[in-house]
Amino acid sequence: MGPVLTPAIDALPDAMDRLIAAFDPIRIVMFGSHARGDARPDSDLDLLVVVPRMPDKRELAAAMLRSLRGIPANIEVIPTDPAEIARRGDMPGDVLRAALREGRTVYERSR
Numbered sequence: 001m002g003p004v005l006t007p008a009i010d011a012l013p014d015a016m017d018r019l020i021a022a023f024d025p026i027r028i029v030m031f032g033s034h035a036r037g038d039a040r041p042d043s044d045l046d047l048l049v050v051v052p053r054m055p056d057k058r059e060l061a062a063a064m065l066r067s068l069r070g071i072p073a074n075i076e077v078i079p080t081d082p083a084e085i086a087r088r089g090d091m092p093g094d095v096l097r098a099a100l101r102e103g104r105t106v107y108e109r110s111r
Helices: 008-023 057-067 081-088 095-104
Strands: 027-031 046-048 075-080 106-110
Touching: 008 027, 008 046, 008 057, 008 075, 027 095, 046 081, 046 095, 057 075, 075 095, 081 095
Parallel strands: 046 075
Antiparallel strands: 027 046, 027 106
């Protein structure tokens, strides 16, 4: 039997703490069903994690997912940086655009 999953929203504080400690993001945006308010108990938690620079998006995404191991919830992370947001943030159909428009900022670094 696999691990028992808790509702993903319950995992948000732990996920944020881990991501902040490991990656020092500028901002974390929750998007998808939890941000829209139509999540079901089995819905995953979608997080856009904005870091200052992103040399390798795939490697960073893998590292972020590793940092979330052990959290009993389905969490999807999409790393990005300000340069990618400037390039793709207004492109129709792009996940960045959707996350930025419908998302809710759950963490923003103090300036």
